[in-house]
Structure formats: C-alpha cells, structure tokens
Amino acid sequence: MHYQVMINGVSRSFPGAHRLLAEATTDGDVVVLLGARAGKLLPSLARRDERRAILVELGTECLGVHTGEHRGAEGSNVIGFARFRLGDAEPSDLVELVVQPNAAPAALAGAQALFEGAGLHTALCHDAPGRILDRLLRPFFNATLRRLDEGLATADDMDLTLKLGLGYPEGTIALLERTGLAPHAEISQTLHEALGDPGFLPARRAQVAKARAHR
Amino acid sequence: MAEIKTVGVAGSGTMGSGIAIVAARAGFRTIVYDTDAAALARARSEIEAFFAKSVERGKLAADQLPVVLDRLTGSTAPADLAACDLVIEAVFESLAVKHALFAALDKVCPPHTIFASNTSTLSITEIAGGSGRPDRVVGMHFCLPAQLMKLVEMSPGLVTSEASFAAAWQACEAMGQRPVKTKDHPGFILNGFLVPFNNDAIRLVEAGIAAPADIDKAIKRGMGYAMGPCELLDLIGLDTQILLCEALYGATHDPRAACPPLVRRMVAAGHLGRKSGRGFYRYDESGAMFGA
Numbered sequence: 015m016h017y018q019v020m021i022n023g024v025s026r027s028f029p030g031a032h033r034l035l036a037e038a039t040t041d042g043d044v045v046v047l048l049g050a051r052a053g054k055l056l057p058s059l060a061r062r063d064e065r066r067a068i069l070v071e072l073g074t075e076c077l078g079v080h081t082g083e084h085r086g087a088e089g090s091n092v093i094g095f096a097r098f099r100l101g102d103a104e105p106s107d108l109v110e111l112v113v114q115p116n117a118a119p120a121a122l123a124g125a126q127a128l129f130e131g132a133g134l135h136t137a138l139c140h141d142a143p144g145r146i147l148d149r150l151l152r153p154f155f156n157a158t159l160r161r162l163d164e165g166l167a168t169a170d171d172m173d174l175t176l177k178l179g180l181g182y183p184e185g186t187i188a189l190l191e192r193t194g195l196a197p198h199a200e201i202s203q204t205l206h207e208a209l210g211d212p213g214f215l216p217a218r219r220a221q222v223a224k225a226r227a228h229r
Numbered sequence: 230m231a232e233i234k235t236v237g238v239a240g241s242g243t244m245g246s247g248i249a250i251v252a253a254r255a256g257f258r259t260i261v262y263d264t265d266a267a268a269l270a271r272a273r274s275e276i277e278a279f280f281a282k283s284v285e286r287g288k289l290a291a292d293q294l295p296v297v298l299d300r301l302t303g304s305t306a307p308a309d310l311a312a313c314d315l316v317i318e319a320v321f322e323s324l325a326v327k328h329a330l331f332a333a334l335d336k337v338c339p340p341h342t343i344f345a346s347n348t349s350t351l352s353i354t355e356i357a358g359g360s361g362r363p364d365r366v367v368g369m370h371f372c373l374p375a376q377l378m379k380l381v382e383m384s385p386g387l388v389t390s391e392a393s394f395a396a397a398w399q400a401c402e403a404m405g406q407r408p409v410k411t412k413d414h415p416g417f418i419l420n421g422f423l424v425p426f427n428n429d430a431i432r433l434v435e436a437g438i439a440a441p442a443d444i445d446k447a448i449k450r451g452m453g454y455a456m457g458p459c460e461l462l463d464l465i466g467l468d469t470q471i472l473l474c475e476a477l478y479g480a481t482h483d484p485r486a487a488c489p490p491l492v493r494r495m496v497a498a499g500h501l502g503r504k505s506g507r508g509f510y511r512y513d514e515s516g517a518m519f520g521a
C-alpha cells in the first residue's frame with residue numbers, strides 16, 4: 015500500500031522509529047496525518063476528496079472537531095486514530111480507529127490494512143470522548159486510587175489481588191506509578207469535563223501528582 | 230484459639246466443592262454439608278473426578294488418592310459440623326440464608342469454632358450480626374475455581390477478634406492459598422472493581438460506541454489482560470451480573486455499580502452467556518466462541 019505521512023507536532027502514537035513511518039512514500043491514496051496538531055493539516059490537504067483514506071491522529075478530542083458534524087449523518091473518507099499509550103510508557107500495539115456514522119467503508123478498510131500491515135492491531139469505535147480504553151480504564155484507575163486512600167487494602171495487596179484474581183499482568187497502582195499519575199489526572203480531567211461522569215473526576219492521589227508536576 | 234484441624238464446608242455447589250478440595254488436599258479433615266443429598270452426591274463424584282485427574286497429571290501421588298478421599302465426608306445434618314474448628318459457608322448469596330445457616334450451626338458447634346463466609350458482595354459485619362458469635366466470623370472469599378486459584382480475600386468484620394482472624398488466616402495459608410487482607414467493604418477488592426468495570430464495558434456496547442469484540446480486543450491488546458470484559462461477562466453469566474450489581478449497588482449506590490438495562494434485556498431474551506449458548510458472543514455445543 016502506498017501512503018504518505020505528514021507530521022505536525024510531536025506524535026504520541028509514533029514518537030520514534032516505526033515500520034509505519036519507514037515504509038511511507040512521498041505520495042499515495044492514503045494519507046496519515048501525525049502529531050499533536052495533525053488535525054490542523056486537514057483543511058489544506060490537497061485532493062482531499064479523491065483520497066481513499068485520510069487518517070488523523072487524535073489526542074483526547076473527538077474526530078468531529080476536525081471534520082465538523084451534521085445531524086448525526088457526518089462521515090467521509092476521514093478516519094481518526096490513536097495508538098493506545100499510558101502516560102510515559104511506550105505505545106501499545108493497539109490502534110483505536112475512530113469512525114463517524116457515515117464513514118466510507120473503503121477508508122476504514124484502508125486504515126485497517128495500513129496499520130495491520132505495519133504489525134499493529136486495530137479496534138473500531140465511534141467518535142466518543144475516551145474512545146474505548148480511556149473510557150473504560152480511567153474510572154477504574156480512579157476507583158483504585160480512592161480505595162487506597164480509604165484503606166481498603168495496601169497497594170501491594172490490591173495489585174496482587176488483581177494479578178492473582180483476574181490475571182492482570184501488572185496491578186493498577188504499580189501501573190500508574192510506572193506510567194505516571196499526573197498524565198492520568200490530565201486525561202481523566204478532560205474526560206470528566208467532556209462526559210460529566212463523576213467516575214472520571216481524578217482521584218486525590220492523581221491530583222496531587224499533577225499539582226507536583228506543575229510546581 | 231484451638232488449632233484448626235477439621236474444616237466444614239457448607240454448600241456443595243461449584244464453590245463449596247472447590248473449597249472442600251482445597252481443604253482436603255492440604256490435609257484437613259473436611260466435612261461437606263448440604264441440605265440436598267443429591268447435590269452432595271454430585272459434589273462427591275466431581276471431587277473424586279478432580280483428584281483422579283490430579284493423579285493422571287502427576288499433581289497427586291496415586292497412593293495419596295484414597296488418603297485424601299478418606300479425609301472427605303458429606304452430611305445433610307448440621308449436627309455433623311459439631312466437630313469442626315472452622316466452617317466456611319458457600320451457600321446462596323443472601324443475608325437471610327447465611328443468617329439462618331450460621332444461627333443453626335451456632336447451636337451445634339463448640340464455642341471455639343470460627344465461621345467464615347465466602348460471600349463476594351455481602352458485609353461480613355452484617356453476616357456476623359446474625360451468627361450468634363460475631364467476634365468469631367471472618368470473610369474468606371475464594372476465587373472460582375477455588376481448587377485452581379490461590380487468591381483468598383480475607384476480611385474481618387467490625388467485631389471480629391484478632392485471634393479469630395489470625396487463626397483463619399493461618400488455616401488459609403496452611404491450605405496452600407494466598408490470603409490478602411481487605412476491609413469489610415462491598416465487593417471487597419475483586420468484585421468492588423470488576424462489577425463496575427464490566428458495567429462500563431456493557432454501557433459502551435449499549436451506547437453503540439464499540440462492539441463487544443472490539444472492546445475485548447482493545448483491552449487484551451492495549452492492556453495485556455488475559456480476557457476482555459465481554460468474554461468474561463459471558464463466562465460469569467449475565468444473570469449473575471444482575472445479582473452482583475443488585476448487591477453492590479444496594480450497598481454503595483455507586484452509579485457505576487447499577488445494572489445497565491442492556492443486561493436485563495439480554496437475560497430476558499435468554500442470552501445468559503456461555504451457559505445458554507449466547508451472550509455477547511455465540512457458542513456452539515463444544516463451547517467454541519463465535520463473533521469475536
């Protein structure tokens with residue numbers, strides 16, 4: 015597959031060398047817009063309607079911020095994506111693909127082929143704050159931190175319970191310590207503002223870590 | 230506190246049988262009690278089959294098989310639990326049922342006998358309140374299947390004595406299990422986190438944000454979890470999820486613990502999960518999963 019990569023800002027999905035970047039060409043009917051400001055490239059992109067797919071890297075924002083929305087009937091050859099990554103950890107091999115209601119099937123198929131061809135895995139979701147993983151994980155992380163404050167069990171025992179009882183590779187507290195409590199607080203706060211669900215309100219320990227990071 | 234040598238297990242369902250295997254395997258004289266003689270007979274045969282497999286797999290020496298099985302007896306009479314130093318209940322998850330059981334056992338068991346509850350959602354303090362001996366009641370929540378899973382969540386109630394908790398903890402370790410201490414909190418650690426987490430996944434499906442297969446794939450690939458929430462819910466059973474939600478939401482009023490309407494619709498449609506052949510996925514008679 016011939017695809018072109020255009021970069022605007024630091025990419026959280028592809029912060030370093032990767033096969034997907036190495037195999038890009040100077041032109042192609044699929045365009046990957048990467049970086050923290052990837053969506054800003056969209057309005058000025060040449061031959062936009064002729065492309066099979068335009069893939070826009072997303073942060074915490076919805077794809078609709080870049081494409082616009084129209085009465086629940088929006089959708090085109092533009093597909094959003096984000097490679098899941100917790101805080102300072104390396105990106106995972108999971109790419110969340112974001113589609114609008116009338117996304118072009120060929121664009122979606124192109125996106126799946128491109129990422130899977132680069133050795134990654136894709137999961138599809140509609141355009142909603144937090145996509146799949148942040149939507150599921152942030153309230154869980156906050157609940158764990160709150161229970162730690164309430165003395166439900168020690169951090170080690172909570173982590174051990176999740177590993178032995180559910181087969182998690184790492185307990186939640188250790189995971190947040192490794193990947194960063196402050197970045198968790200920032201994403202969780204953004205989702206709380208977007209969704210209004212109290213489960214996303216950053217737990218005290220995450221707020222403390224964020225405050226310390228910004229001192 | 231007397232040394233624990235004889236363990237009673239009240240309830241001979243999947244969990245009770247698993248706990249009985251754990252206790253007998255570790256050398257405790259084990260008495261399984263159930264009001265239903267047919268259920269006891271089924272449990273006995275499943276326990277024998279488990280130990281026979283253990284011999285085949287080299288996990289148990291062949292000459293130990295009759296020794297282990299000799300340690301296990303069954304009874305439909307509560308009076309037979311009078312010899313127990315520790316009784317672990319694994320009966321229906323209802324405060325009234327557990328109160329009735331412990332009140333009956335309190336009349337036949339000696340004062341030193343510790344009562345343990347395998348509850349996953351009810352308060353140990355509330356269970357202890359109807360036991361006649363609240364200072365000698367502890368929470369001992371084994372994970373399914375108990376005979377394979379090492380973890381036991383152990384919780385003291387508000388009035389549990391330190392000596393009772395320490396004796397039960399020691400017995401748990403002597404059974405080869407790994408206890409972790411938790412507060413007497415609804416759902417303890419595992420269900421306290423898992424039930425709302427699984428509900429959040431159901432709500433993503435309900436809102437049309439993602440399909441079960443995409444949610445499971447994202448969790449497994451993104452987080453390295455062995456199983457996605459929708460697969461796990463099919464294994465647990467959607468009807469069981471309703472019971473767990475009702476217990477947890479009833480105790481906490483946490484909106485995340487409230488049962489999503491989709492679950493009730495699925496149960497009404499007979500989509501209970503693996504056991505009915507259809508839940509978030511479809512299953513054939515061999516248990517193979519489709520739709521992932």
